Every structure is written in C-alpha cells, then in structure tokens.
Amino acid sequence: MSVLSKKEYRPYYFIAPLLVFICLFILLPIVGTLFTSLMRDVTFLPQKFIFLGNYSDLLRDEGFWRSMRFTLFFIAVAVPLEMLLGTAFAALLDMELPMRGFLRACVLIPWAIPSAISAKIWQLIYNYSYGLANFLITHLGLSQGPVNWLGSEGGAFAAIVIADVWKTAPFVTLLVLAGLQAVPHDLRLQAKIDRANFAQIFFRVTLPLIKPVLLVALLFRTIDSLRIFDVIYVLTNGGPGGSTASASLYAYKYFLGGDFGYGSAVSVLLFAVAFGMSCLYVKVSKFESEI
Amino acid sequence: MKEESVKKLLTTLTAVFMIGFAMTPFLYMLFTSVNAKPDFLEAGWLFTLSHYRDVLGADSLHFLDYLKNSILVSAAASLVTVFIASISAFAITRLEMKGKLFVLFFVLAVSMFPQVSMIGYLFKIMTALGLINTYPALIMPYIAWILPLSLWILVSYFSQIPKELDKAAIIDGCNEWQVLFKVLFPVALPGIFSTLLLSFIFAFNEFIFALILTTDFNARTIPVGIALFEGLHGQIPWGQIMAASVVTVFPIMIMTLVFQRHIIGGLTKGAVKG
Numbered sequence A: 001m002s003v004l005s006k007k008e009y010r011p012y013y014f015i016a017p018l019l020v021f022i023c024l025f026i027l028l029p030i031v032g033t034l035f036t037s038l039m040r041d042v043t044f045l046p047q048k049f050i051f052l053g054n055y056s057d058l059l060r061d062e063g064f065w066r067s068m069r070f071t072l073f074f075i076a077v078a079v080p081l082e083m084l085l086g087t088a089f090a091a092l093l094d095m096e097l098p099m100r101g102f103l104r105a106c107v108l109i110p111w112a113i114p115s116a117i118s119a120k121i122w123q124l125i126y127n128y129s130y131g132l133a134n135f136l137i138t139h140l141g142l143s144q145g146p147v148n149w150l151g152s153e154g155g156a157f158a159a160i161v162i163a164d165v166w167k168t169a170p171f172v173t174l175l176v177l178a179g180l181q182a183v184p185h186d187l188r189l190q191a192k193i194d195r196a197n198f199a200q201i202f203f204r205v206t207l208p209l210i211k212p213v214l215l216v217a218l219l220f221r222t223i224d225s226l227r228i229f230d231v232i233y234v235l236t237n238g239g240p241g242g243s244t245a246s247a248s249l250y251a252y253k254y255f256l257g258g259d260f261g262y263g264s265a266v267s268v269l270l271f272a273v274a275f276g277m278s279c280l281y282v283k284v285s286k287f288e289s290e291i
Numbered sequence B: 001m002k003e004e005s006v007k008k009l010l011t012t013l014t015a016v017f018m019i020g021f022a023m024t025p026f027l028y029m030l031f032t033s034v035n036a037k038p039d040f041l042e043a044g045w046l047f048t049l050s051h052y053r054d055v056l057g058a059d060s061l062h063f064l065d066y067l068k069n070s071i072l073v074s075a076a077a078s079l080v081t082v083f084i085a086s087i088s089a090f091a092i093t094r095l096e097m098k099g100k101l102f103v104l105f106f107v108l109a110v111s112m113f114p115q116v117s118m119i120g121y122l123f124k125i126m127t128a129l130g131l132i133n134t135y136p137a138l139i140m141p142y143i144a145w146i147l148p149l150s151l152w153i154l155v156s157y158f159s160q161i162p163k164e165l166d167k168a169a170i171i172d173g174c175n176e177w178q179v180l181f182k183v184l185f186p187v188a189l190p191g192i193f194s195t196l197l198l199s200f201i202f203a204f205n206e207f208i209f210a211l212i213l214t215t216d217f218n219a220r221t222i223p224v225g226i227a228l229f230e231g232l233h234g235q236i237p238w239g240q241i242m243a244a245s246v247v248t249v250f251p252i253m254i255m256t257l258v259f260q261r262h263i264i265g266g267l268t269k270g271a272v273k274g
Helices: A012-036 A051-057 A064-094 A101-111 A116-124 A132-139 A155-181 A185-193 A200-211 A210-224 A230-235 A248-255 A261-282 B004-031 B050-057 B061-092 B098-112 B115-127 B135-158 B163-169 B175-207 B208-213 B222-227 B238-258 B261-270
Strands: none
Touching: A012 A261, A012 B050, A012 B061, A012 B098, A051 A261, A064 A101, A064 A155, A064 A210, A064 A248, A064 B004, A101 A155, A101 B004, A101 B238, A101 B261, A116 A155, A116 A200, A116 A230, A116 A261, A116 B004, A116 B135, A116 B222, A116 B238, A132 B135, A155 A210, A155 A230, A185 A200, A185 B061, A200 A210, A210 A261, A230 A248, A230 B061, A230 B222, A248 A261, A248 B163, A248 B208, A261 B115, B004 B175, B004 B238, B050 B061, B050 B238, B061 B135, B061 B175, B061 B222, B061 B238, B098 B135, B115 B135, B135 B208, B135 B261, B163 B175, B163 B238, B175 B222, B175 B238, B175 B261, B208 B222, B222 B238, B238 B261
16 A cells, blocks of 8 residues: 555646646647648648648658668667677676776766767768778778768768767667676576586576566667667768668658658658557566566 | 686777777867867877867857757756656655556657657747747757656656655655655655756757757757857868867766766666566
C-alpha cells in the first residue's frame, strides 16, 4: 500500500504539468503534422484538402526513396560499428586501470559536446587540401593521394559514419559499462579458476550476462540513428547530389522550401517507422521491477 | 606469465587508441584556433590570438549573443523540466494512482519520436503565437523534449529512497508537498543535480528546433550559430569558427571531467533498468 491514501490527495495534479507540456509541444505538433500531410499546404497557395495526394506523390518520388535507403544503409553500417567500439571501450574501462575516472570522462566528452559543433570540427578535418584526415592518410602512406571526403559519394558516406560513431560510441560504452559492473565478480573469478582465458571469460561468461543491456543499447542507437540530422546538415547538407540526405533532412528541406504538406507526409512516414521501433524498445526493456 | 603480458599490451593499445580517437578532434580544434591559417599542418605554425579577439570582440559576429541565448534558454528549460519531472516522479513512486506505468511507457515512447515530425507544425504554432525568434519559442518545446529523460532518471532515484522515510514524515504531520520538498528532495539531491546537469546538456546540444524556430542573434543558440557561422569576407573563417568552438566546448569539457560521476550515474539510470 502506498503511504499516502487516494482520498486525501489528488495525485493526478502532480503529473498534470508533465502531460500538458508533452501534449502541447510534442503530441499536438505530431497530430498537426498528420493533418497537414493530407493538405496541399504550400506558401502563397491556398490550402486545399487532397487526402492521400502527397502520399501518392511520395511513392513515385525517387528522392524520397533514396533518402530512406540512405538512412537504412547508414543505420546498417554505423550502429554495428558503434556497438563494437562502444563495447570494446567498456570492456577496457571495466578493468583495473590507473586513472580510470579520467579515461571514462575522456570517452564521455564527445557525447557531451553539441553535435553541430563537433560536426563543424569534422568538416575541417575532412577538408580536401589541408584537413587532418588527408594529412594523416597521405603521411602514413595509407593512400596514394588525398581523398575527396565530402565531395564524393563514398567519401561523404564514410565521413558521416566516422563522425557519428565518434559521437555516439561513448553512449554505448556507458550503458555497457553499467551492465558490466553489475556482473558479479565471483562469476568471472570462478571462470578464471577453471582455467578459462581472457577471451573465453568475455565471450562465454560476461557477454551472455550483459545481453539485455546490449539489446537496449542496440535498439536505442537504431532509433536515434533513424532521425539523424545535425551531423549531416553540417557536414554535407545532403550532398553530393543528394546522396547523403537522410529522411529527416529530406523532410526539413521541404519545410524550408515552404511545402509543408509534402514535408509533413515525409515526416509522418518516418514517424511511423520510429514509432514501431520505439514500441519494440519499450517492450524489450522491462522496467516494471523498479517501481 | 605470457597471457598477462599480452593482455597488458592489448589494454594499453586500446587505451591509447581510445584517448586518441576521443581527443584528436579537440586538439585539432584548439590548434586551428590559435593559427593564422587553417593549413598549418603543411604550411607551418603561425601563432595568433586574433581569432579569439574577433570572436569575443567583434559584435557583428554575434558569438557572445548566441552563447548567452544558449545558456539562458538551457538554464530556464532545464530548471523548469527538473521541477516538473520531480513532482511527477514523486507522484509515480509515492502516490497511489492508476495508470502510472502507462505514463512512464508513454513518455518513453514520446522521447523516441523523430523531431522532424514536429518541426513543421511547431513552426506554424509559434508563428501564429508571434513567438518565432524568441526565448519562449525554444524553452517550451525544450521542456517537453527533455521531460521524458528527466522523469525516468528521477523515478529511478526516488524509488531507491526507502518509503519508511515519508511514512515517518506523514506521522509527524507533513502534507505531500512537505514530504516532497522537506524529506525527499534533500535525500535525492545528488540525483536531482545529475538530472539538472543532463537536462542542461540536452537543451544546450539541441539543434533542429533552434534551427527552425529562430532567425537571428536575438534568440539563435550557439550550435546553430556555429553551424551557420559566416565570416565577414566570404571564405569559411575556420580560425574564428574553431575559436568560437573552443570557448563553447571547454566549459563543457571541464564540467564533464568534474561531474563525470553524476553524468554517468544519471545517464545509465535513464536508459538501463533492471
């Protein structure tokens, strides 16, 4: 039984402000976007209800499908890299190291910096004539000549992936580290006594135990990558030739151009995918035990 | 033992790679900001502080305006958010109420929504209210946007505080507000501080709302300001951009170093459960 009884207090007053803010500034805009997606809503033209007109245009819009393909391909490449690197860093930080706190904070810093600012730094790193990336690869002999990072399709894709992994692997590290530290120490000790080597302990004992945390991190990173915007907006703005426009950026460009109806239709489709995935996320991470 | 030394070598290599990977961009940012030209790697160093003088002195660049906007908007949004989230977390962990699990899951799902599915209509709302390019146009959506995270972290902290504590307070004649502010708040202070810190970072880093809801230095925040930074003379002014980035980023770095325990504690509480 709860400490305070129901009759005495009205607990819903306490959560009312929370719900008001979320309804007004998140749900209302989403419902509004849904309605707008059924309209012809272009600056300087009278609004007109066209039902699924925008959606039928979308189906035939090669640019839209390209942005969807890019987004999914980006997730397929970036998220596994983030998971791998993040988990490797976490395994390292879990060990007895000198200056562990400092190391942990260093890993955390890329996450704490606004991604628009770090993307700007990456843009300079990728500069064709004097950037750090080309300086390093030519001086280390990794490449014959400078790479056209932001001006070629493959280069731009790689550039975005690297900048994004740099920014988000720390998040995976923190989650996995928390999971690792919850693994009982005796278990690993026992495995060591049983003459298991380092790799065996990690893959056979530790990994299965942190599987739930890995799953949460994986889903979270996937959903977050689905809406990638800042890094791409700054690094390539969708170029070259629209090859790196994510779904979010594609919709944004229609809003920017004053076509709210069509931009909304793109957003609604993206939202539908994200919503499905977040339901899965909520289901996978079983939270009830805590409350 | 052979395995031990291999392990030690691997550990050292990974640690070096990790630090290099995380820190190199910041060193590069720092070096570019104090060089006359961005091509110093090939052309050689030419030390100067002129970029800092420009960024901090030239009013036409509006860098200090962007920074001020960011700090004020993030501070206001995170303070209000933490207040609202604390009273909600109090109700969810302490009061008898139907649907508290629904509220938690609903809020969690909301935090996963893509921001782009809100910006078009949000822009229309703010235009209709005449709020485009003002602080409230940013603060209000920011509060809604950060609330889910704050709520989850605080629910997690509050549920660790023994319920006997508020039982005793009630017997002593406290009402629910007194239980919240005189009993729970002092005990949960480290958790509330973590939440405040994280909320501030989230608001400070937000990009897409600020991009679409502000038009100039009167409300534009620093991430957008730096992303759209244009020099006085056409060419990309890398030195100035990096100087501006250093001034923005260093306080965050120091904050992260000093409060890393709080940040990590809050972040993992908000995301991993059970």
